[in-house]
Amino acid sequence: xxxxLNPPRLEAGDKxxxxxxxxxxxxxxxxxxxxxxxxxxxxxxxxxxxxxAARAMPGVKAIVTxxxxxxxxxxxxxxxxxxxxxxxxxxxxxxxxxxxxxxxETASRAAEAIEVAYEPLPAALSIDQxxxxxAPILHEDYASYVxxxxxxxxxxxAFDSSVEEGDVExxxxxxxxxxxxxxxxxxxxxxxxxxxxCVADVDAAGRITLHATCQSVHxxxxxxxxxxxxxTARVRVLATRVGGGFGGKHASNIHSIAAWLARAARRPVKLxxxxxxxxxxxxxxxxxxxxxxxxxxxxxxxxxxxxxxxLDGGAYADESPAVLAFALLMSRGPxxxxxxxxxxxxxxxxxxxxxxxxxxxxxxASFAGESQIDELAAKLGMDPVEIxxxxxxxxxxxxxxxxxxxxxxxTECLTRVRDAQGQAPxxxxxxxxxxxxxxxxxxxxxGLMGTAASVSLLSDGSVALATGCVDIGQGSDTxxxxxxxxxLKLPIExxxxxxxxxxxxxxxxxxxxxRSTYMTGRAVAVATTEVREKMLEHAGEMxxxxxxxxxxxxxxxxxxxxxPKTVSFKEIAMRSLYRAGGPIAAHHGFxxxxxxxxxKRAAINRLAFANxxxxxxxxxxxxxxxxxxxxxxxxxxxxxxxxxxxAINPVSCEGQIQGGFVQGIGYALTEAMQWNDEGxxxxxxxxxxxxxxxxxxxPEIHAIVLEDPDPSHPVGAKGIGEPSLVGAAPAIANAIHNxxxxxxxxxxxxxxxxxxxxxxx
Amino acid sequence: xxxxxxxxxxxxGEPHDxxxxxxxxxxxxxxxxxxxxxxxxGCNHGxxxxxTVLLDGKxxxxxxxxxxxxxxxxxxxVEGISGNEAFSPVQQALIDAGxxxxxxxxxxxxxxxxxxxxxxxxxxxxxxxxxLSGNLCRCSGYVKIIEAAESLAGAAP
Numbered sequence: 079x080x081x082x083l084n085p086p087r088l089e090a091g092d093k094x095x096x097x098x099x100x101x102x103x104x105x106x107x108x109x110x111x112x113x114x115x116x117x118x119x120x121x122x123x124x125x126x127x128x129x130x131a132a133r134a135m136p137g138v139k140a141i142v143t144x145x146x147x148x149x150x151x152x153x154x155x156x157x158x159x160x161x162x163x164x165x166x167x168x169x170x171x172x173x174x175x176x177x178x179x180x181x182x183e184t185a186s187r188a189a190e191a192i193e194v195a196y197e198p199l200p201a202a203l204s205i206d207q208x209x210x211x212x213a214p215i216l217h218e219d220y221a222s223y224v225x226x227x228x229x230x231x232x233x234x235x236a237f238d239s240s241v242e243e244g245d246v247e248x249x250x251x252x253x254x255x256x257x258x259x260x261x262x263x264x265x266x267x268x269x270x271x272x273x274x275x276c277v278a279d280v281d282a283a284g285r286i287t288l289h290a291t292c293q294s295v296h297x298x299x300x301x302x303x304x305x306x307x308x309x310t311a312r313v314r315v316l317a318t319r320v321g322g323g324f325g326g327k328h329a330s331n332i333h334s335i336a337a338w339l340a341r342a343a344r345r346p347v348k349l350x351x352x353x354x355x356x357x358x359x360x361x362x363x364x365x366x367x368x369x370x371x372x373x374x375x376x377x378x379x380x381x382x383x384x385x386x387x388x389l390d391g392g393a394y395a396d397e398s399p400a401v402l403a404f405a406l407l408m409s410r411g412p413x414x415x416x417x418x419x420x421x422x423x424x425x426x427x428x429x430x431x432x433x434x435x436x437x438x439x440x441x442x443a444s445f446a447g448e449s450q451i452d453e454l455a456a457k458l459g460m461d462p463v464e465i466x467x468x469x470x471x472x473x474x475x476x477x478x479x480x481x482x483x484x485x486x487x488x489t490e491c492l493t494r495v496r497d498a499q500g501q502a503p504x505x506x507x508x509x510x511x512x513x514x515x516x517x518x519x520x521x522x523x524x525g526l527m528g529t530a531a532s533v534s535l536l537s538d539g540s541v542a543l544a545t546g547c548v549d550i551g552q553g554s555d556t557x558x559x560x561x562x563x564x565x566l567k568l569p570i571e572x573x574x575x576x577x578x579x580x581x582x583x584x585x586x587x588x589x590x591x592x593r594s595t596y597m598t599g600r601a602v603a604v605a606t607t608e609v610r611e612k613m614l615e616h617a618g619e620m621x622x623x624x625x626x627x628x629x630x631x632x633x634x635x636x637x638x639x640x641x642p643k644t645v646s647f648k649e650i651a652m653r654s655l656y657r658a659g660g661p662i663a664a665h666h667g668f669x670x671x672x673x674x675x676x677x678k679r680a681a682i683n684r685l686a687f688a689n690x691x692x693x694x695x696x697x698x699x700x701x702x703x704x705x706x707x708x709x710x711x712x713x714x715x716x717x718x719x720x721x722x723x724x725a726i727n728p729v730s731c732e733g734q735i736q737g738g739f740v741q742g743i744g745y746a747l748t749e750a751m752q753w754n755d756e757g758x759x760x761x762x763x764x765x766x767x768x769x770x771x772x773x774x775x776x777p778e779i780h781a782i783v784l785e786d787p788d789p790s791h792p793v794g795a796k797g798i799g800e801p802s803l804v805g806a807a808p809a810i811a812n813a814i815h816n817x818x819x820x821x822x823x824x825x826x827x828x829x830x831x832x833x834x835x836x837x838x839x
Numbered sequence: 840x841x842x843x844x845x846x847x848x849x850x851x852g853e854p855h856d857x858x859x860x861x862x863x864x865x866x867x868x869x870x871x872x873x874x875x876x877x878x879x880x881g882c883n884h885g886x887x888x889x890x891t892v893l894l895d896g897k898x899x900x901x902x903x904x905x906x907x908x909x910x911x912x913x914x915x916x917v918e919g920i921s922g923n924e925a926f927s928p929v930q931q932a933l934i935d936a937g938x939x940x941x942x943x944x945x946x947x948x949x950x951x952x953x954x955x956x957x958x959x960x961x962x963x964x965x966x967x968x969x970x971l972s973g974n975l976c977r978c979s980g981y982v983k984i985i986e987a988a989e990s991l992a993g994a995a996p
Contacts, residue, residue: 086934093942094930094949096877096917103876183841271881271889271943271977321879321943322977353882551941551978729937729983736980737940764886764975772971772981777964779982 079632081564081793084729087556088575089319089549101275101291101318102350109277110139112339112349113185115175115192116359117167120201120428120757121214124165124194127175132188137180140343141192142335144174149307150224154329154433155686156236156395157224158217161305161334167196168216168393169429170757171358173332178339178347201428201757205367205390208234208425216393216426227399227686236391236424237399239684241406241479244417249382253373257453260369261446263825265362265390265751266744267761268435269769272321274360275350276333278340286337287314293323294588296546298330299580305334306341313337317578323550324741325434326361328590329396354762361433362751364401364424365390366442370409370450378460380469385409387422387443392431398424401432403686405439410478411447412488412521412695413469418478428757434590436738440522440804441745445825448518448808452815462517462812463496471521471695479685480675483693485786485796491697491719492519494782498717499699505714511703513714514817518698518808524596524797525691530584530667531601533562533609537655539634539647541566541609544576546586547598552799553730554594558602560726561793565606566647567632584665592797595726596692596788601666603792608664616650616659672790692788694796696720698739698805702813704820706836709829711814713743713775718805719782723796728783735781735802742806744770747826844907850875851919859906866890866901869916877917877946881975888974891947892916898954898973917946920953928991929953936987940978947974952988961992 092098127143144164153159162173175192179185202208202216213234217223220231229237250256276290276298286308292298295315303310320327336349351359366389373382387405391398406420437444455465471477473486499515507513531545543562549555555575563570576583586598610630617636618625621643631637637644654662674680674689699717704710718735725731748768751761761767787794807825815821820835827835841860848855850873857872866883869875869892878901881889885903892901893915921927926934929952939945948971955962955970962970967988976984 084937087937087939089942090934090939091926091930093939093945094917094926094934095921096875096946098942099876100879100943102880103870105874269977271887271941271975272879273881320941322941324977353884551943553940733937733940733979733983736982737976737978738980740980741977763884764882765884769975769977771973771975772968772985775981777968777982777985779980781982 079564079567080560080570081726082728084727085556085570087553088559089555098319100272100321101277101289104277104289104318106277106279106346109346109348110178110180110343111182111185112336112347113177113189114173114355115189115194117163117170117172117174119167119196119198120170120203121199122167122196123199124163124167124174125197126195128193132177132191135184135188135191137184138177138188139345140178140339142176142338142342149305152301152305153394154396155226155399156229159394170759171430172393173335173359176335176339178343202234203428203753203757205388205425205427208427216428228684229399230684234426236395236426237402238423239403239406239686240421241683242419243478246382246384246417246419249417250371250373250384253381254376255454255457256371256373257450257457258371259450259453259823260367261449261823263366263442263445265365265432266435266749267357267362267751267767268324268326270322270324270326273351273353273356274327274332276336277346277348278336279346280340280344284341285312286341288333288337289316289318290333291318291320291327293328293548293550293590294586295548295578295580295583296585297588298333301330302334302337306337315580317548320548320550323589324436325590327550328434328588353764357762357767358430358759361396362430363435364398364432364439364442368442368446370446372450372454374454374458378458378465378468380413380415382417383410383415385420387420389422389424390427390432391424392427392429394431395424396431396433398432399686401434401439405443407479408440408521409443409447411451412471412519414471414475429753430759436741436800437804438800440520441807444518444520444804445807445811449811452812463492466492466517466519477693481690482673485723485788486693486695487721487784487786488519488695490784491695491721494719495697495699495717498780498782508703510707511705512817514702514704514813516700516809516811516813516816518805518812520696520801520804522592522694522801522804523691524592524694525670525672526591526593527587528667528669529586529597529601530665531598531605532584532663532665533605534661534663535609535613535647535651535654537651539651540572541568542574542576543602544583545598545602546578546583547594548578548589550589552734553727554589557595557726557730558598561599561602562606565603566610567630568634572634584667591691592799593691594797595795596791596797597670599795600791601668605664605666608666609662612662613647613650616653617645620645620653692790692796694721694798694801696801696805698809700809700813702810702817704814704817704832706818709832709836711747711810711827711832713810715776715778717780717782718802719784720798720801721784721786721796722798723788723791724785724794725783726795731783731798732781734798736779738800738802739779739806740770740775742803743775745803745825746807746810750826846907848909848914849911850914851916861907863906864902865892865904865906865909868906869901875916875918879943879946881943888947888951889944891950891974893950893954898951917949920949927953929956932987932991936983936990938979938983938987944974944976948984956991963992964989
């Protein structure tokens, strides 16, 4: 009834008229403003921090430095970080102290008045420098850090892990054709249009309330409580509207600072980053070096793949171990390859931490792997689509690492984009440009961790839905309401969706892992069904008949099958509230329940996951024009087919596909965070860091949404948030090669690099 | 301390008396003094377009415009673009096309498209793309924004 329709987003009107409240729109009475003191050194010992002059300035209300922190270190999988640096700084921009004052100007003058004395240390600014003999060691206390997954770290290696199936060495010896190459990828910034930030408040009893732009209120609550040494119940987090996330607002690092200052000053504190600060102190996608060797038989059957991945994790591990594990698991590609091995490590360097970012290691692995499939096809004299179809995973196959795959429409995705491109009227050739067509396929997952939903029947028969799922722009508010309304045959106007608040929202891990529609959607469907069952019981009692004889009627009523008589949801609600049974509500929570990996093997290989999720598949086809004189690449048209399982809101699915693909164009062609030899980030404004504008993107990005319902979801849906970014870079690289014969193996494929690749033909 | 000046700004058809620092931008004043928070600060550098307003009917980056320089020129923000209606045609078209995702860039796109259709009621795809080339969107890939704009070509802004 509402699934498969395209109602406008619930909050679209607020966003179109400027009513939607983002974090920087929040002003509280008596609010202070925070300013940060950051490190000018890539690596240095902190000798001392003098705050007397700043503290004496009129209007300064609170200061925090590393000397104030007594608790253990915090962070993601490896607890190697603290909210402000303690004892040592490990990247330029690392927060050393923070000030709260009555206005921004006073806060920033006070921050300048804080004197920090440093003893500079040699820095390791790249994978090679960090792994060199005699390299400066970033984390000398690594062994003492708490780790939620045992890590195998040593020297500057933060984590290593591996996955292996079959006998790769032997299989490679028996191959007819082998290709082998190394790829390098860059640090990409999320560039959500709204910079990160929060507003912290505190009550007379010292309980903290945080308003945050974020991907999980529950994650921030946990992290802030941990860093402030408070019981979790004494930290409340509310989500504001979120101006984009893409993984960059996935893990917390600045919230505790605002909370600490608010607690110390006993006043609200706003900490909203400037664009430059956001570049310098948030997160990036991991730069990677990936070596792959793939072997096939003469007939195109791929029999072996060997992979080595080195991720540049920056100064702190954050989500790196999980990103590494996922990169390894995706590195086989969505192919049946009986002998596959992937080994990898994350390396500490004196740069900004790398963290989660749409694709989570898959864009790096797929750029390398899918580029290599084209190289293999060329060597075999095969068509790039044919070799992919020949080796593609099929339903009920097993993913790399051992997870079971059920629904799989990979071959359909690929043939759909091939046929759509083939049937499209050709674009006119342009003088001085070479045209090429490129393909890439990908798999991804949708799942992970815990989530929950609660559904309550209101007095007039309308319904209140609450989950902890934060809509970061992808449309989950609307989609979850559609799932709930559909199960009750109600129009969506009669279902409310609660803003996320840790005091009242059911737990949700994060808006991440393409999981909201799949995971939280499942919870919503089950909780709504429970409410429906309870209403049916009431209706049976009210109409004196068995539940089996009843049916839901559209618009909020239950009737006896074959008989016009009904009772309305309102009558049922009133009965429950005033006469019998009590308020009708249901809560359903679960943890991703797929079969997962062999736990012993996962532990030995340090996979950082017990299970991942259901697998999703997609294929991209792009047409590019390459100017061989300048090296400039223009994406002219694209066809992107993705498996949504079941499209709850097809327009939102298309929006995710088109938007992810364009973020992938930026990754492929223009976006790169760059550091100078002193470790200073030089791309700190939108004038230096080039994200695609409308003229950099093709007007034709054809989103093709395939629907093969997944049996594990009550309505069959799977997530599509991430995969659309994954295929863009390899498809573009393959199209450049198709046009010119030049193979670019380093991202972004700037004109200079394309010219180099042209010269190397 | 920076010096401050009294001024009267004509915003969304109403005069507003206020006192602002000589260094304050129009964006600062709109958001802080006038509590018109629909205009967004995306980069504070004149690149992203989220802070776009109409100044005397023309597009202006409010983050690069000093409040003291505005003078008597009328300012229109996203809050004033629909007059007495719930939504202007541009806003309605963006909503209907599913062109709004995170929404942070949306006020800037609303203003840019309103300016375009006031000037060129029958704007075609290339004019639309050119008119939006100063606004960044990180969510949509621009496709549905263009579809929304094309649905309006011919309609009054």
